Amino acid sequence: MTESSPGRAANVSEYDASHIQVLEGLDAIRRRPGMYIGSTGERGLHHVVYEVVSYAVDEHLAGHVDAIDVTITADGGIRVMDDGRGLPVEAQEPAGKSALERELTQLSFGPQSHAGYQVSGGLNGLGLAVVNALSTRLTVEVHRDGRRWTQAYEKGVPVTALTRHEETSEHGTAIAFMPDAGIFETTQYSFATLSERLEELAFLNSGLAVSLTDERPERPVRYHHEDGLRAYVARLNSYPASLVHSPAIAFEAEDEKRTILVQVAMQWNAWSPGEVLSFANNIRTREGGAHERGFRSALTDVVNDYARRHTQMCADGQGLTAEAVQQGLSAVISVKLAHPVFEGSTRTRLSNPEADTYVQEVIRRHLSDWLNRNPNEAAAIVRHIVNACAGQGKW
Template sequence: MTESGNPSQPVNVNEYDASHIQVLEGREAIRRRPGMYIGSTGERGLNQMVYEVVSYAVDEHLAGHADTIDVTITADGGIRVADNGRGLPVEVEEPTGKSAVERELTQSSFGSKPRTGYWLSGGLSGLGLCVVNALSSRLKVEIHRDGHRWTQEYEKGIPITALTRNEESSGHGTAIVFLPDADIFETTLWSFATLSQRLQELAFLNGGLAISLTDERPERPVRYHHTEGLRAYVAHLNPYPPSLVHSPAIAFESENQDQTIFVQVAMQWNTWPAGEVRSFANSTRTHEGGAHEQGFRTALTDLVNDYARRQRHLCADDADITAEAIYEGLTTVISVKLAHPVFEGSTRTRLRNPEADAYVQEVIREHLTDWLDHNPNEAAAIIRHILNAST
């Protein structure tokens, strides 16, 4: 083989050796290829920075240690996320000699986080805080834990101060303030409406968790707290009572025996032709659906047909009701929380776990059948609505 530029001169293979292979790790890899970690360097990636820090705080709630998250868009264009959880751990870990909080903010670690006691986690499977730190021009962490207030500051992912123990404190929780790096992002302007919508969504998905958003440019506080969880979410999506086929929304939840999958479902039919199915896995919106959504659709189609025949709305020789008729005017929110979620693609928009399909089917068949049997009038109205949609 010869070089195309000079057919008579042989290629010197020694010009390409191991020294030409560049391996990027940690902070350098994140800053060189940010899109691989947060999806883009545009507005979507910018917002993902907030969602990753908030996901850590939501994990604290799911572990039973936090019930409040306060998010602030600061006057200088930064973001502050504070929770009343346990506080990031501050002890020094051997053999690195670094504090646990510094490792959390500087080292990527795929998989579960046993030291924090989470059986499930949202965000980027342990990468979230590390990625946010690496892509911020400045970041400060403040922790109330172990009887004191602790602080540490970073620039572009590099610690510029040691973890410092300050005055005594009886509080608990973590506050992270970061300023996204303008040299990396195409825009560093936050959309209050976009952040507000996602935070409200998280409050719906995590019933009992209070989430506030304050904008200091000027101040515009909002607070979300939905004790009814997904039922309140469906009511929010179906805001016109005259159009409802039944009320309130059907809602149920269940956890498997191994406590590795927790399923929540809320659903309500209305007379609008267009329905909507919104699915989530560990509070992440799965826009492309996946195993949990497939399980719901399979079980619901079979169940509605079985119920319609059992109640003699369909004769023995009638064709099955189509899925299209069943889903006309149906608004549904499906949320699953898994110990080990498997997503397709870096954007995490489709869930692959087959056990989610099987367990969602089991939950739908058991709980929805029970609801239909105990609410015969509402069940009859739903079946009439579906039969009308099929004609």
């Protein structure tokens, strides 16, 4: 060991416990926003809107919300309203804070115990607190228990008490916030970006009405898709004349024991290379994962089994390749499960093995049944795939 210089020894001795900074609560969010919303650019700016909307969608999945209204306000802020139960306002021991304030200021790292959600999207217990922390101001208005309630915050800190107002027969929650220009690189919301995601949520949650209004100038849109994923696939396949079959194939199945719901819609066309979109708890899984892997595997097996039984195969006798089977296929796979496991902070790949297993079960059962019950459409699909196989030099 070499002898340290006096100066170096002094520097070492100055490094003690007082130099270790532990960030807690909302201060941690404001200091490291990228850890919670991915970025402080446009993507993160829009993500905070989706977090508030995710709370309302969770209420819908629990059976309490029929409509969600999102507004880009004239001053550049956001207001999200729903017709659900309303955030709870009762005081909670031992802190004595209202449940509403706890939800808006504390990080719980899990679904809120009062909500009773089996399925939850967003940051799963963090979302509203993150939005509050990253806003210069946030106001919440709740219609619940026969009264209207309000509270205001600045940078995540309450500046008014939770206040009870007049009686009302309405129910629901309205949250309005202004993103903090000191944190975000831009605070200009894109109508097109929000519109695309909100319509996506309407597709993924059939029967849910979602509206978006821009007061900067005013231009309202409203999305309400009773056909759900079938309507989503129709949007993807925008050239009816090129469809291999119609209508789209759509089905859903639920395993209550494993607490997983699978919804699938799919349709082949002759004009595109195909596109498969997958979602878990309404979150787009851009890198796929277990549910998408199960879909692709079972799809290839089912189509090959049907083709063999009807002697429609590629010339080499090796069966229809996965690439040929998916040529021109537009499909949407959505799973909703109690405990999703995502790889990476950006939540782009689902890891749950039960999603792979159950999606395969659902595809093998329901797609096989559909092909057998629709022989004309099934024959057209297999002919299309065989032609794609020929294009790969296998015919």
